[in-house]
Amino acid sequence: MMIKGDDLLKPRILLAILPLVALLLFPLFVRDRYVLHVMIVIFVYITLVESWNLPGGYAGYISFGHVLFFGIGGYSTAMLLIFWKIPTIVTYLFAGVFSALVALVFGYISLRLKGPYFAIATLALATIGRYIFLNFDVFGGAEGLLLPISPWPPEFEKIPYYYGALGIATLTVFIIYGITKTRLGIGLMAIRENEEKAEGLGINTTKHKVIAFIFSAFFPGVIGGLFASYLEYVNPDSCFSILYSANILLMAILGGLGTVTGPIIGASVIVVASEVLSFTIGHQVRLVVFGFILVTLAIFLPGGLLSIREIGRTMKERGFVLGEREEIAAP
Amino acid sequence: MTLEARKVVKDFGGIRAVDSVSLQIPAGSITGLIGPNGSGKTTLFNLLTGFLPIDEGEIWYKGRRIDGLKPYQVVELGIIRTFQITRIFPKLTVLENMLIPTRENGLSHLVSSPRKDGRPKKAIQLLESIGLAAYRDEPAASLSYGQSKLLELALSFMVEAEIVLLDEPSSGINPSLQARINQWITEENRQGKEFFIIEHNMDVIMGLCHHIVVLHHGQKLAEGEPSVIQQNDQVLEAYLGE
Numbered sequence: 001m002m003i004k005g006d007d008l009l010k011p012r013i014l015l016a017i018l019p020l021v022a023l024l025l026f027p028l029f030v031r032d033r034y035v036l037h038v039m040i041v042i043f044v045y046i047t048l049v050e051s052w053n054l055p056g057g058y059a060g061y062i063s064f065g066h067v068l069f070f071g072i073g074g075y076s077t078a079m080l081l082i083f084w085k086i087p088t089i090v091t092y093l094f095a096g097v098f099s100a101l102v103a104l105v106f107g108y109i110s111l112r113l114k115g116p117y118f119a120i121a122t123l124a125l126a127t128i129g130r131y132i133f134l135n136f137d138v139f140g141g142a143e144g145l146l147l148p149i150s151p152w153p154p155e156f157e158k159i160p161y162y163y164g165a166l167g168i169a170t171l172t173v174f175i176i177y178g179i180t181k182t183r184l185g186i187g188l189m190a191i192r193e194n195e196e197k198a199e200g201l202g203i204n205t206t207k208h209k210v211i212a213f214i215f216s217a218f219f220p221g222v223i224g225g226l227f228a229s230y231l232e233y234v235n236p237d238s239c240f241s242i243l244y245s246a247n248i249l250l251m252a253i254l255g256g257l258g259t260v261t262g263p264i265i266g267a268s269v270i271v272v273a274s275e276v277l278s279f280t281i282g283h284q285v286r287l288v289v290f291g292f293i294l295v296t297l298a299i300f301l302p303g304g305l306l307s308i309r310e311i312g313r314t315m316k317e318r319g320f321v322l323g324e325r326e327e328i329a330a331p
Numbered sequence: 332m333t334l335e336a337r338k339v340v341k342d343f344g345g346i347r348a349v350d351s352v353s354l355q356i357p358a359g360s361i362t363g364l365i366g367p368n369g370s371g372k373t374t375l376f377n378l379l380t381g382f383l384p385i386d387e388g389e390i391w392y393k394g395r396r397i398d399g400l401k402p403y404q405v406v407e408l409g410i411i412r413t414f415q416i417t418r419i420f421p422k423l424t425v426l427e428n429m430l431i432p433t434r435e436n437g438l439s440h441l442v443s444s445p446r447k448d449g450r451p452k453k454a455i456q457l458l459e460s461i462g463l464a465a466y467r468d469e470p471a472a473s474l475s476y477g478q479s480k481l482l483e484l485a486l487s488f489m490v491e492a493e494i495v496l497l498d499e500p501s502s503g504i505n506p507s508l509q510a511r512i513n514q515w516i517t518e519e520n521r522q523g524k525e526f527f528i529i530e531h532n533m534d535v536i537m538g539l540c541h542h543i544v545v546l547h548h549g550q551k552l553a554e555g556e557p558s559v560i561q562q563n564d565q566v567l568e569a570y571l572g573e
Binding site: 184194207 | 380401411431441486
């Protein structure tokens with residue numbers, strides 16, 4: 001993302017606040033349980049994708065295993081609720097902290113790996129995590145754990161989770177946005193563009209990456225905790241399904257890597273499209289469509305939906321539209 | 332005491348790229364590093380700035396041993412370098428590029444804005460003096476090769492460095508701009524910055540430097556004032572052949 005003077009800032013804030021007010025009022029008008037459920041899922045994914053985007057989109061460290069932090073959050077809340085009977089909302093904070101701690105340890109070890117090697121390490125970590133939770137009795141094995149039943153009456157039971165998820169997603173977006181405006185943020189972008197040069201200009205790259213990774217694990221942990229208490233159960237499949245990681249990637253790329261609004265757009269579009277496509281062409285065929293979308297995007301819109309205005313130029317560059325190709329200046 | 336190498340050795344497989352080189356940058360000087368291609372100049376830069384580990388010897392700066400430090404730690408001490416092949420950050424704007432260099436990595440520093448302490452103002456002044464101010468909001472990828480070289484040089488001026496190591500700053504730059512860069516280096520030097528410059532252009536080296544070190548096959552061949560180096564038979568032989 002490019003910073004082009006601060007005069008653009010004010011209308012941007014307004015643009016952020018208006019939808020937020022609309023979302024706050026939304027449950028007053030829409031009581032449909034299904035719609036509220038879809039909204040909660042969107043908020044969950046916004047949190048996940050926005051968090052993933054900090055190391056992934058800004059620093060270029062693509063994680064294939066981000067579901068791990070979501071899962072750790074879910075199990076943390078489950079364990080705390082079942083065994084220690086701590087107030088639910090407090091368990092979310094612990095869930096975030098546990099995820100962040102795992103990210104600290106794993107990040108410190110693995111962030112020296114670059115490109116595909118880092119991606120594979122994250123995939124391995126998520127798989128290991130899943131098997132740990134699958135095979136230890138204290139975590140309930142394959143059946144998982146049942147959480148205490150929600151105290152809310154059925155007609156209102158989605159409302160607190162709706163506001164909880166909205167709150168966490170909003171906080172995530174604003175904090176990540178804030179981070180991208182700091183030295184840490186510009187340092188992360190420098191790392192993405194050229195890590196060796198960044199280090200040569202005084203950037204402590206390891207520290208930058210580990211901090212980014214900790215933040216990117218904290219929020220998924222918190223929202224994982226909330227989602228577990230919302231579903232009222234956790235099991236290795238609900239918490240560690242690789243589909244989450246795949247969806248995060250799809251949404252991030254669809255929305256636009258390394259932008260703050262991209263994940264919001266990507267998460268919303270994919271969740272809604274998933275639901276619509278499940279009704280129309282079926283649950284499984286939908287994945288084929290997503291695969292097709294991803295490949296098409298990679299070719300025509302590498303900047304994601306946010307860069308849709310540039311599609312004409314990209315089509316030309318790729319030779320799909322006849323016309324003068326832009327000359328690439330020789331060094 | 333300024334930057335000093337003591338019997339530094341670097342091997343690449345069976346090749347000794349830097350062979351027991353000892354040198355000291357005279358305080359307050361502009362020092363040149365010359366030598367034929369493959370004589371180990373850039374490798375020596377990489378060793379001095381922590382980009383490569385040394386095999387033997389020591390590197391000292393201000394009474395402190397600095398070999399083994401990471402590149403960013405070397406920058407924190409006040410030693411910054413440029414690269415022979417420019418490595419700017421292509422997708423960031425020219426101004427954003429300028430805001431990246433830093434000598435601090437503390438937590439409170441990381442959460443602060445890169446735009447505080449008048450840094451954008453300083454950046455724009457620097458960009459104006461090299462004629463890139465008009466491109467400040469353009470992605471750095473849109474710059475030409477020569478302009479990228481200039482940006483690379485300007486980046487090294489964004490931190491309050493004490494020593495600047497420049498790796499062939501004049502290659503690919505037109506003569507009038509070259510004169511401006513030389514002027515720039517001289518001015519910064521008068522204000523207390525030391526320079527260590529790799530250069531093939533002898534006019535630049537002889538006109539700019541107070542002190543010259545010659546490398547050949549990884550060894551220090553000669554060292555001294557420009558006029559002395561110009562008369563040195565060994566140096567002429569290394570450059571021109573027998």
